[in-house]
Amino acid sequence: MINTNIIKVMVVDDEDFDVSRVKNTVNLSSTKIQIESVLSNGRAALEELQQKPDNYDVIILDYQISGGLRGEELIRKIKELDPLVQIIVITKMTTNTTDFDFANNLLKAGAFWYCTKYPGNIEEYIYQPTDFILSIVNAYEKKKLEKQKLKSDKRLLQSIEGILQSKEIIGESKPMLHLREAIEKYAKSEANIIISGASGTGKELVAWNIHLKSRRKYEKFVPINCGSIPHELVESELFGYEKGAFTGANTTKLGLFEVANNGTVFLDEVSELSLPAQVKLLRVLQEGEIEKIGRTGSISVNVRIISATNKNLAAEVNDGRFREDLFYRLNVIPIDVVPLRQRGNDIIVLFKHFLEYFSDDMGIVPPGIDPKAQEILMNYKWPGNVRELRNVAQRLVLNCTDHISVKDVSDPMILKSSGISKDAAFEEIYAGHALTLHEVERAFRLKYFKYIRNISSSDANAAEKLGIAPSNFYRMCKELGLK
Ligand SMILES: Nc1ncnc2c1ncn2[C@@H]1O[C@H](COP(=O)(O)OP(=O)(O)OP(=O)(O)O)[C@@H](O)[C@H]1O
Ligand SMILES: [Mg+2]
Secondary structure (H helix, E strand, O other), rough: OOOOOOOOEEEOOHHHHHHHHHHHHHHOOOOOOOEEEEEEEEHHHHHHHOOOOOOOEEEEEEOOOOOOOHHHHHHHHHHHHHEEEEEEEEEOOOOOOOHHHHHHHHHOOOOOOOEOOOOOOOOOOOOOOOHOOOOOOOHHHHHHHHEEEEEEEHHHHHHHHHHHHHHOOOOOOOOHHHHHHHHHHHOOOOOEEEEOOOOOOOOHHHHHHHHHOOOOOOOEEEEEOOOOHHHHHHHHHHHHOOOOOOOOOOOOEEEEEHHHOOOOOEEEEHHHHOOOHHHHHHHHHHHEOOEEEEOOOOOOOEEEEEEEEEEEEHHHHHHHOOOOHHHHHHEEEEOOOOOOOOOOOOHHHHHHHHHHHHHHHHHOOOEEEEEEHHHHHOOOOOOOOHHHHHHHHHHEEEEEOOOOOOHHOOOOOOOOOOOOOOOOOHHHHHHHOOHHHEEEEHHHHHHHHHHHHHHHHHHHHHHHHOOOOOHHHHHHHHOOOOO
C-alpha cells in the first residue's frame, strides 16, 4: 500500500560525510520520512523542483554549499518556485551560533527552521535525532496547513467572483464608465463614501461593488435601512444590548456594527437617521468604538461606512435636519449615480440584459424588440430608473410575447405613461396613441378655455384674460362645443 502521508524530503548538501549523517538521522523514522533525492548545489535543486512541481514537502539545505547560488538567495528562489515547500537550514557549528540576525534573515527569506550540525567527531547523526525528526514533521504539518489555507482562499475568491458577477453594473454610457472607474479607484481606499442618486438608480449595487473590490471583501457587507428602523429601536439595532439591560432584554443582542466588524456597513437612506442616532453614529466614527446598552466600557469596531441617499444631504444639513460634523465624516468621497434617462443607449442595453435574465429564468428564448418599441423605451423618462426598467422587462417576459411590439410597450400596465415623457398634462391627452398637432391644439384649447371660464366672473372677463375680443371668444367657444 502506498502511504500518501509519507514526507518527501530533498537534501541539498555537497559533503558526503554530512549527507550520510542526515540520512542516518532521518532513516530512524523511515516509515514516515523519505529522502527522495540528494543534490549538491543550488541550481540542481531548483531544476529538480521545476521538473517535479509539488513533489517535495521539506528541503534540508546546507548553508555552506559550493556554487554561486546559496544561502538566503537560494531560499528565496526555492520559495518563489514552490511557496509551500518547507526549508530546514543546517549550518556548521562554527558559524554564527549566537548571531540572531543571521537566524532572523534565514527565517525572513522563507526558511522554516535552522540548526547547527553536530561537530565532525560525532559521526552518526547530524543533530539530536528526535528534535531533527520532529522539526521535519512540524514543517510538513505547516505545509499541509498552508495548502489548506491556499485552497480555502481560492474557494473564497471564486465565490467572491461569483457574487461580483451577479452584482455586475451594466452600462457603457459615459457616466457609467466614470462610475466604474470611481468604484475601482475608491474601493482600494478605506475612506467613507456617500452614494447619492434617485430611487432605483443602483446605489446599493454600487455599494456592493465597492465592498467586493475592497480589502474587506472576505468580511461582511451589512446593509441597514435607516428609514425602516423605528426611531426608538435604532440604537439597539445598530449597537446591540447586553442581557438584562432593560426589561425584555433576555439575551445579549449583537448590534449591526458588531456584526459588520472588519467589513462594510451600508447605511441606506442615511438622511432618515434621527438626530440622537446621528450623535451616536458620530461617536463611532470619531472613536472607533460602540457603546452597547447596559454595558460599562466600550467595544472597538473597525468598519467602513458607505451611505446612500436620494435626498440632497447638503440641503438637509442647511435645514438643520442632518448634523454637519457627521455629514463631513461620512462624505469623504461623494459618488453620484445619474438617472437612467441620462444614460442614452444604456436603456436598451439594460433592457436586453433583463429580458435575457428573466427569459433564462423561465427557460425560454429572450424576445426580440421592435425598433419602434425601442424608440418608445428610449423616449420614456424612467422615473423609477433601473428598478422600473427591470420590472418592465420582467412583466413583458411573463406576458410571453416572442417579439416586443409598440402595442406591448404602449400598454399602460407596462409603461406608466406609454412611452412619452411622464408629463401629467400630456399624459391625460395622449390616451394610448399619438394625436395630430391639430387634435392636440384642440384638446388643449378645450381644457384651457374651460379652466379660464371657471375662474372668470363673466365671458367678457374671460376674453380679456385670454387677450381676445369677446366676439372671437364666443365664436371659439362655439367651435369647441362649449356653448
Ligand atoms: N447598472 C445596473 N446594471 C444592472 N442592474 C442594475 C443596475 N443598476 C441597478 N440595477 C438593478 O436595479 C435594481 C435597483 O437597484 P438598487 O437597489 O441598487 O437601487 P437603489 O438606488 O439602491 O434604489 P433605492 O433608492 O430605491 O433604494 C436592483 O435589482 C439592481 O440590481
Ligand atoms: Mg437602495
